[in-house]
Amino acid sequence: MAATESFSSAPLSISQIVTLKLTESNYLLWKTQFESFLSPQLLLGYVTSAITRPEATRSVTGTAGVTEEPNPEFTKWIRNDQLVMAWIFGSLSEPALRMVYGMQSAQEVWTALAKKFNRVSTTRKFELQNRLRACIKIGRTMEQYLSELKQIFDQLDSIGFPMTDLEKIHGLLSGLGKKYESVSTVIEHSMDSVPGPCYEDVVFKVTAFDDKLKTYSSASAVTPHLASS
Template sequence: MAQEDSFSSSLSISQVVTLKLSESNYLLSKTQFESFLSPQMLLGYVNGSITCPSATRPVTTRPVNAVEGPSEEPNPDFVKWIRNDQLVMAWIFGSLTEPALRAVYGMQSAHEVWNALAKKFNRVSTTRKFELQNRLRGCLKIGRTMEEYLSELKQIYDQLDSIGFPMTDLEKIHGLLTGLGKEYESVTTVIEHSMDSVPGPCYEDVVFKVISFDDKLKTYNTAPAVSPHLAFQTEKGYFDRGGSNTRGGRSGSGGGYRGRGNYST
């Protein structure tokens, strides 16, 4: 536990864990906290992989002439574990909002607090799964930028994964294409056809194609448009200025004149 005894770090927890945990940012806050604990070999205190050792251990040395004596002695590893666990728990408490702190009041270990927060803010249940799936069905691109649309999709996918219901790439692709509008029909059709191939398309590749198509749409939308009426008026003005014959006037080229047996070019 030598590494666990040293809490010297180039970064303080306030530099890494910048969010106060609440119901709306559980996954982000959890990710920040785990990224702080992991390089310090302390993540096991919250996920339960570093278990509490026994408070005592067998006596390994006895006096040569001793007939009776204590068979156990205090375990120093137990003292170290308690100290580390309480420090991690204090860090967790410092990253909570007041309502979240009330939810874990009175708990005695970092692992106990961690599990309680997960149950409260990341409800691992079938009901939560259905809520997220319904949210996915109602997630549409209409009225938003592509970045905003893809960001919400990723949040839903990540939350499903965090509660034990990860989506396959094909399921993610189907969810993405379903929410696109009619203007994306051409790229959607191509991607849907590719989903029948083996192996199927990768979600990240599909995201790249959709973003590229969206960029082209933006280019088309910003290009200056010339209406047929405007084109007609422009051409008519050119002719009226001498680009061609006008009614009863002289030719714009060739210098011909109207008379018997003569026709202007």
């Protein structure tokens, strides 16, 4: 596909759409933002190689026969490609920029970043999933437990692997322990209903149950004291 469209100015500022500087922890989000910026301007093909580089010259038949002259499509392609590459460079963190230093085209830079950071994102995903499986409440307050779960969920979301409400609920219930078995059983049964429970509702229920446990514990501690008075 030739670069037949002339590009003059972007209808949107790149800073309005691409709000992230690419790092090892946010590649998929950065990629989504960048694609959403390029696509409506018909420039996405410069990074995906769908818009191929035209020949530098073209053959023209005239009175003197066939001659070669500069190809205006080539000039347009070079201008657009270098502009897209400059945009990419402007959205990279310093370590990412060092990695693509010296590359000559937007597609070359895009491919190099994908090879590097896609692998990092997948590895990070497995690390966070393992951390979630190992996360338990025992020895911590409910607030501390829920805070760590939220950190894991947010980090998975930031690298492009968001969890559904049911997945979050399953992760929360898995680490509660035997003391919360009664409320966990009720919530697990509700997960088969349509629509299923939302994560915020489950957080409210387990927090309320935890408050009751604290009340019972406090009452048990006070009763012997009152009996001896």
